[in-house]
Amino acid sequence: MSHTAELIAVGTELLLGNIANTDAQMLSQGLSALGINVYYHTVVGDNPDRLKAAVELAKTRADIIITTGGLGPTCDDLTKNVLAQCFGRQLVFHEPSARRIEAYFQRLHPNRPMTDNNYQQAMLPEGCTVLDNDWGTAPGVAFEADGVRVIMLPGPPRECKAMFTYRVVPYLKDLADGVIVSRTLKLFGIGESSMEAQLRERMNAMTNPTLAPYAKEGECELRITAKAADEESAHALIDPVEADLKAHFGPLVYGVDIPSLEAAVFALLKEKGLTLGTAESCTGGLVAKRMTDLAGVSSVFRGGVVSYATEVKHTVLGVDQDLLDQYGAVSEPVARAMAEGARKVLGCDLAISTTGVAGPDPDERGNPVGLVFIGLAAPDGTWVRKVNLSMGRQRIRHIAASHGFDLARRYLSGLELK
Structure with a gap:
């Protein structure tokens, strides 16, 4: 079965442009490697009504919803409350998480008392799988309801990346429907429109693998993406396409999967x-x-x-x-x-x-x-x-x-x- 994910980033600071949503990029790359399709990215501010509307819409078009942000101790950290309401779950106090939060503060601030609002982070949806956070205070959450798997992760990129790698990937691996592999050719000395014009018919005819052009600052990229049962089979689909593109563009191709x-x-x-x-x-x-x-x-x-x-x-x-x-x-x-x-x-x-x-x-x-x-x-x-x-x-x-x-x-x- 093919799975579709929607990412919902929560935080007014994202909408104001004060910070970039790097979590979404990292999660999309990781989910793609698991063979899970990401069709939608949503960003919503710290507003319960708008977040509820975003979640209700996501329920209609994705069977995996991953949220980032809004799990902290302050009054605008509302993600758990809203998602628990959307899926008919009660929030209950999770004693082990509270003890982990206390221990974290003791290590970082041994001479400073922890404020009570931090215990809000230990209020979790009843019956959920707790994703322990060894990189911060707020635990992550996973549960299944109404045919949807819900995962909530902290927003700080360092925590989010570690939590996804060491907590979410093992949780989701059983859902993976094959793998998605991409390979990117880098070109210098040709514009995107010229490159696309030479490849348009071919790109439109391709289904697996697919080919997509991208314009960067002064250069271009061609991304070949294949989906298969395993990485070896995906690479076998990509190899002949890469060889044909290199032969076509010759010295304009300066590398494959190279940063610059x-x-x-x-x-x-x-x-x-x-x-x-x-x-x-x-x-x-x-x-x-x-x-x-x-x-x-x-x-x-x-x-x-x-x-x-x-x-x-x-x-x-x-x-x-x-x-x-x-x-x-x-x-x-x-x-x-x-x-x-x-x-x-x-x-x-x-x-x-x-x-x-x-x-x-x-x-x-x-x-x-x-x-x-x-x-x-x-x-x-x-x-x-x-x-x-x-x-x-x-x-x-x-x-x-x-x-x-x-x-x-x-x-x-x-x-x-x-």
Whole structure:
């Protein structure tokens, strides 16, 4: 039997945008791995009438309802009360949970008395399965009523994730109807609309596995999803689709299930035992920042120079003053010289350079906003890519940095640099 889940996040702070609903993302991924379909996400504020209406609607379209939030000790923590009412359950005092809450407070605050309102967290639906919370105070709850399995989890992401992993997954495993497996191809150098146009007929004809395009900042993803009795069978369905897509898009595919372009470059540098450095102008250190966000990157990343001022390009990177005077800082010759200078100054095998106009105004030579030159210097040559970007300063800087990583990725993979 196929199961359908609805996630209901409770908290006015979610509706106000004060915090992001990361619990829903984590739960959807976990339920998908169990082969449970998640068809609806609902967010409702700390209002009993609206929460009751959301639960009553969920009862009509899902056989698993998972709530997050509203299990704490304050007056606006109303999830248990409302769900108990919706399913005709009484709340009763659960002595073992009360003792666990007391012990938790004693460990954290040995010299501070626990306020009585914390005992509210030990009021649980009669006959429920108690999901012990070893990561906080509020216990989770699970019960079955009216043909629906109800699970209530605490809202703090650290607690919610641990509770789902160690309490809910074992509880739900017997319900799993096969598994759902996804694999994501990452592409750089093609827009979502162009990618989708090439695949539209094929995507519409697919049922299992399915194929879905996604647009990210300056790049695209193709997610292949298969459902099967077990992981091995699901992967067998995905493999030929992945191979066909790689053959179709060729070097535009920079990885599979890899987090980013910089992660792909990092892996290739490690594999080949090479080092990287940067010389940045318009990106202001963003290329270096994205590299150093990766744990362990010190084994391949030598450092970077933020040569924002023209004189720094000359005095630190050794860019010939005649080049700067003749062509200006935003030019192909200067991008080339910056990358070559970074190799010398930093003692690295490869160097990425960026120089351009991020905006909001053209530069003193009249170069338009979005014009960027990205260089890559290597032992056997230097290459420069010219791009014209748009849609704001931050996006221009981000995509310019991505072009730098793409040049490095292509070089390290033995692909044509263009």
